[in-house]
Amino acid sequence: MEYNFREVEKKWQEHWAKNKTYKTENSSSKPKYYVLDMFPYPSGAGLHVGHPLGYIASDIFARYKRLKGFNVLHPMGYDSFGLPAEQYAIQTGQHPEITTKTNIARYREQLDKIGFSFDWDREVRTSDPSYYKWTQWIFIQLFNCWYNKKTNKAEKIETLVKTFETTGFKGTEDDILTGDLEVYHDGFTAEEWSGFSEATKEQVLQQFRLAYLSDTMVNWCPQLGTVLANEEVKDGVSERGGYPVERKLMKQWSLRITAYADRLLNDLEGIDWTESIKEAQRNWIGKSVGTSIRFSLTPGPSPKERDNTPGYQTANKAIWERLKSNSRENRKNQTEAEELLWEQVRDRKLGYKIRRQHAVDQFIADFICLEQKLIIEVDGEIHNYQQEYDEGRTYLLEEIGYRVIRFTNNSVKENINWVCDEIAKALQSPLSFGEGAGGEAFVEVFTTRPDTVFGVSFVTLAPEHELVAKITTDAQRKAVEEYVTFAKNRSERERMADVKKITGVFTGAYVAHPFTGKKVPVWIGDYVLAGYGTGAVMAVPAHDSRDFAFAKHFGLDITQVILPPSPLEKGPGDEAYEAKEGKLVNSDFLDGLEVKAAIKKAIAVIEEKGLGKGKTNFRLRDAIFGRQRYWGEPIPVYYKDGIPHVLSESELPLVLPEVDKYLPTETGEPPLARAKDWKYKGEYEYEYSTMPGWAGSSWYFLRYMDAHNDKEFASKEAVNYWQNVDLYMGGAEHATGHLLYVRFWTKFLYDLGLIPVIEPAKKLINQGMIQGRSNFVYRLGFVGHIENDGKDNKIFESLPSLFVSKKYFDNQTEYNTEIFARHSKILKENNIASLPPIRYHVIIPLHVDVNMVENDVLNIEAFKNWREEYKNAEFLLEDGKYICGSEVEKMSKSKWNVVSPDSMVEQYGADCLRLYEMFLGPLELSKPWNTNGITGVSNFMRKLWRLYHTTDWNNTPLLWRGARGEAISNEPATKAELKTLHKTIKKITEDIDRFSFNTSVSNFMICVNELTEQKCNKREILEPLAIIIAPYAPHIAEELWSKLGHRESITYAVFPECKEEYLVESSFNYPVSFNGKTRFFQEYDRSLSKEEIEKEIMTLEQTQKYLEGKTPKKVIVVPNKIVNIVI
RNA sequence: GCCCUCGUGCUGAAACUGGCAGACAGGCUAGACUCAGGAUCUAGUGUCGUAAGACGUGGGGGUUCGAAUCCCCCCGAGGGCACCA
Structure with a gap:
């Protein structure tokens, strides 16, 4: 009786299902073992042969563990919210829930056919309200928590409020601040806190919540109509669909994953994951330890050095004569208020020289402080009638770097002290220093190489840096503005594509070197990123390749401060020496130190002198959590007076409402804004964005432990019993997305004492991808005749397609005539009046369904029936066959190279x-x-x-x-x-x-x-x-x-x-080798000692043959392994 | 550019801890059986050589009695990060 797999497999699959053979209990005398597979997204294409690879491996392991006496949890479910179903819904109008259900049914059918031992009673679907209720619940916990740096864990927001109530908050330097707060804000006292309005309090708290709403630069994808997280963007385009992505400032929900950066990095040590995934995560988190250093802004070079024009000549030269006479006229006709004010501000009474009726550009300012670029205007009643004119004037003055403050005649007359205070405040304010700046103003840089501080030859700011506008000198202003505009309009993608291109501009400003006091020029360059560190770098061209390239390009100084341990192949002028090895030179107190010691010492001295602070930076950014999409978990938030509030647990789940269309509203709001009467308590607006695809998958491993619990996300008993995943099988494509977020949520839930583990999976294996093997046919695409006037093309298009076999494509020139002859024949057969001779042609490779190809030979009949337009296709064969081209590519529907497991199961x-x-x-x-x-x-x-x-x-x-x-x-x-x-x-x-x-x-x-x-x-x-x-x-x-x-x-x-x-044998057949080459075998009893074997070996005839009469130098006997004789 | 992983017959690969390189399959060659075969069975199959033998794990060097395996340099493939200071 031959094996009938069809009958047998069907029989047992039914048996397993009927008897719930793989049902797992949450308690057992056996030890537990949790085997988890990558959460599948049920796409419309179904499974292809690549998907089951990991599932089969994990299933083998799960079954093996059962046989080994473990209580094995091996569940399966679906990550069923997501973009493709929604894109499909937009195209067809069909509810994504319906397509998702159909797709899941198809997946299930395919999975069942392969005989997996899943406990289907624990199936979960992220789009099921009973599941996303708990996804929303976790979001609420995140919203209600902040990260306490002192205890190094997440805590309830109440503990923070308590701190505010008792001790207040000291501002940015306060160590209760989370690691990567992007928005800096002022400190406040406990009294001030209690005086804040609800809105202000909430605004402050938003800076601390682990789920928070803020204006951030997001990756906006117009085609998908949504924002994307960093890891959903690859090379400037969306990972799904490949659409362009732009940077945009938007109010968005984010999760403060950065608070966990250090723990996410450190805990990698303790888990048995593949090195490549750990490395990818390390790169993504991107920790760099260094220090900040402040470079104070020096008073710029004196006007003489900088420019021939004296600093006070601020007028537009073209109309200077007219302005001059106007200003003289004005001085004679000062109003009462102006006179009054003049007496208060003249002769540096407020600490700065103030001029009156001074010409600036095309205007005359009432009062001006050139040093601080401040214009003070005193307006009479007439101001009311010319408000619009004044506004234009203010705008223009601000454009060229002045600030304008205005007072009315009345306020000057009635409250001169207040006016003077305001002016003094404006003069003191650090907002504008520009040419004359000095004192407390500084540029703060971040560096990991403070040892090279004496090699600094310039400082570079990111084009977006806030100091740019303020410190630029007039002479450089135009160039700087042009450059900033250029840099801003350059998309992320261009910037990335064009890394080699060096661009930048000098600001005209200088900073003082913190140790030598030497003047260091400040440049702007787009090689400096605004979002990283302080958005400014100290450039050490001798020891940093990017600084080096910049310096070379603009002819800036290069000062060597590290002597490499061995002379370099290339001289110091040819490339930057970046290695952290060598001795410091030209570096004052660091001279003679090794790099590592110098870094330590430099940080110590910098901190001691108060020039900066040791600091750690992370590349990791907070995760943007909102998507302007329909098919996702609604964010359980409503707005009352513009303040976000979360729902209470009893109000969950917040069910996804029905909408008439899955598109944004006319006003650009997300699809959820279409939902009718969808308001909290019929009154307050809900949040309209939904959660991203990774929300549900960030905790699914926990839900499997207790899949039907409607009281908790999983019971205490369940999480304590199952702990975490013992073996996780998943693809490497989730290295920086899902696998980072699930670790983040796990740590968060651990902090709250809800689960007993800090990592979701002890061991992770990532199965390789099964690529497809695509086949190609070659269509004669375009044929050029001597007179190519488009008319010929039309004729060509009307002809049956001609497909040429592979060799004609590979050696086109060789077979030119044959191709043309066949083409002419087709022309003739189709009664086309003779066309002029052909001059050139193009052959286009097209993907063909691999199911119509066997061993690269095309089934021509099947191909003709494939598509209407190929019905009359003609073929140019080789050896009577049509040979297709082939290539290894990703398996995908669009490449027609998908092999489904069903056909394999059917056949084998x-x-x-x-x-x-x-x-x-x-x-x-x-x-x-x-x-x-x-x-x-x-x-x-x-x-x-x-x-x-x-x-x-x-x-x-x-x-x-x-x-x-x-x-x-x-x-x-x-x-x-x-x-x-x-x-x-x-x-x-x-x-x-x-x-x-x-x-x-x-x-x-x-x-x-x-x-x-x-x-x-x-x-x-x-x-x-x-x-x-x-x-x-x-x-x-x-x-x-x-x-x-x-x-x-x-x-x-x-x-x-x-x-x-x-298994034990009494004897072992020793390979006997001479100088490592095996020559013959000899069997000896296993109990023989080294010495005995050596003695026996030497008596052998064969040994003597290979020794060729020489005495062996050495005889190595490894018992039960090998004998090696060295001659 | 930096980091990770990898490179072995015609093909997928094996050799885990340094100890007989190419297990197990596929393919190919020859033969048997068969109405037929994309069925089955037998034998052979790293390269060169009639053979003895020599040479062989991307290339070069090293450590070792002994290296596919360990170390250094180079080349190539795949993946990750990417002006991250």
Whole structure:
């Protein structure tokens, strides 16, 4: 009886489902083991052969652990919110819930066919309100918490409010601040806090909440109509769809993942994840330890040095004569108020020189302080009539760097003291220093190399840096403004694509070197990022390649301060020396120190002198949490007087409302704004954005532990029992997205004492991608004739398509004439009047459905029927066949290279597919799908079946002799049989333990080959064999198991132990090598000592032959391994 | 540019801790059986060589009695990060 996999597999799949064979309880005397798979997004395309790779591996492991006596949790569910379903909904108007349901049903059907041992009673769907109720609940916890730097964990916001009430807040330097607050704000006292309005209090608290609303630069994708998180953007375009993404300032919900940056980084040490994923996470978090250093803004060079024009000549020269006479006229006709004020401000009474009736550009200012670029205007009643004119004037003056403050005649007359105070305040304010700035004003830079501080030859600011406008000198203003505009309009993408292009401009301003006091010029360059560090760098061209390139490009100084330990191949003028090795030179108090010591000392001195502070920066940004989309979890927030409030737990879930269309409103609001009468308590507006795709998947591993709990996200007992995932199988594509967020949420829930673990998964394996192998056909695309006037093209398009076989495409010039001849023939056949001769042509490769191609030969009939336009297609063949081109690419619907597991299951059976996918190679490796070896696995299945079914070895299969397994002998097994079995048990156990599934399939093959050779039919051998193969090929194993007379499923059998005694040999066949080359073998008893073996070896005739009469220098005997004789 | 992973027959790969390189499959070659085969069975198959033998794990060097495996340099592939100071 040949193995009928169709019948057997169907039978057992139904049996497992009916008996809930894989149902798992939350308590057991057995030890627990949690095997989790990557959460699938149920796309419309269904599963392809790449998806099950990881699922098969984890299923083998889960089944193995069950046999090993563990209580195994192995669940499956769907990450069912997401963009594709919504895009489809927009196109078709169909509710995403419907498409999602259909897709899930299809996934389930496909999964069931492969025989996975999932506990389907624990299935979850993120789009199910009973699930997202708890996603919303976790969001509320995030909203209600802040990160306490002192205790280094998340705490309830009340503890922060208490601090504010008792001690207030000291501002940015206060260490209760979270790591990466982007918005700085002033401190306040406890009294001030209690005096704040609710709105102000909330605004302050928003700076601390772990889920917060703020204006941030976001990645806006106009085509998708939503913002995207950083890791959803690749190379300046959206990861899904590849649409352009722009930077935009928007009010957005964010999660303060940055608070956890350090813990996310440090805890990587303790988990057994692949190095590549850990490395990707480390890169993404991007910790750099360094220090801030302040460079004070020096009073700029004197007017003489800087420009020939004296500083006070601020007027527009073209109209200076007219302005001059006007200003003289005005001085004579001062109003009473103006006179009054003049007496108060003249002669530096307020600390700065103030001029009156001074010409600036095309205007005359009432009063002006050139030093501080402040204009003071005193307006009479007439002002009311010319308000618009004044506003224009203020605008223009501000454009060129002046601030304008206005007072009315009345206020000057009635309250001169107040006016003077206001003016004094404006003069003191650090907002404007520009040319004459000095004193407290400074540029703060961040550096990881404070040791190179004496090598600073300039300072570079990001174009967006707030100081840019203020410090730029008039002479440089135009150039700077042009540059800033250029830099701003350059999209992220251009900036990234064009890294090599060096751009920048001098501001005209200088800062003082903090140690030498030397003048250091301040430049602007877009190689400095506004969002990182302080948005400013101290440039050390000798030791930083980017600074070096900038300095070379603009001809700036390069000062070497580190002497490399060994002379460089290239001189110091050729490239930057960036290594952290060598001794400091030209560096005052750092001279002679090694780099590492110099860094320490530099930080110490900088801190001591109050020039800066040791500081750690992270590349990681807070995660933007809102999406302007419909198909996601509603954010459980409503607005009252513009202040966001979260719903209470009893009001959850906030169910996704129905909308008439899945598009933004006419006013650009997200689709949820379309929902009718969707208001909190019928009154307050809900938040209209929804959560991103990763929200639901950030905690799903917990929900599986207690999937139906409607009181909690999971019960205390469940989370304490299951702890965390023991084995997580997932793709590497989630390295910086999902896998970072799930770690973040886990740590947060741990901080709140809700779960007992700090990491979601102890071990993570990422299975490689199965790539597709695409096939191409080659269509003659365009044929140019001598007179190509478009008319010919039309004729061409009306002709049947001509497809040429691969060789014509590969060697186009060689086969030119043949192609043209065939083309002419088509012309003739279609009665086209003779066209002028062809001059050139283009051949276009097109993806063709791989299911119409076998061994790169196209099934022409199938192809013709594929599409209407190919019905009359013509083909230029080679050797009577149409040969297709091929390429390895990602498996995707659009590339027509998708192979679904269904067809494989249909043809070879689920067990065969399972074994074959494992047999392909190491799990982690990516490889293109090909079925070349599947017949080998298929044969193995047959051999395995026969091993249990026949005692006749003359190639005529015997029928099974009854249902109770009488064909199986109960006699004791031979030594050889036992050895084969136990050798296999040992290898399989080792293989599974190190996830080497491909070698275990090989070992099964070897085992079955040997047992077949031995004509083994002993129960003592065949029963354990069925068990060890059961994780890999569960259907056939169940069938054999039941035929062996068992009533219970093989799932809970006991995995056999390897008995070493069957493996021990009394002797070992030593390979004898000379100078490392194996020459012959010699068998010796295992008990022989080194010395005895050496003695024996030397007596051998063969040894003497290879010694060629020489005396060996040395004889190495490794017992039970090898003998090596050195001559 | 930096970081990670990897490089072994015609192909997928094995060799885990340094100890017989190429297990197990596929393919190919020859033969058997067969109405037929994309079925089954047998034998062969790293390269060069009739053979003895020599050479062989991307290339070069090193450590070692012994290296696919460890170390250094270079080349190539895949992935991650990317003016991150």
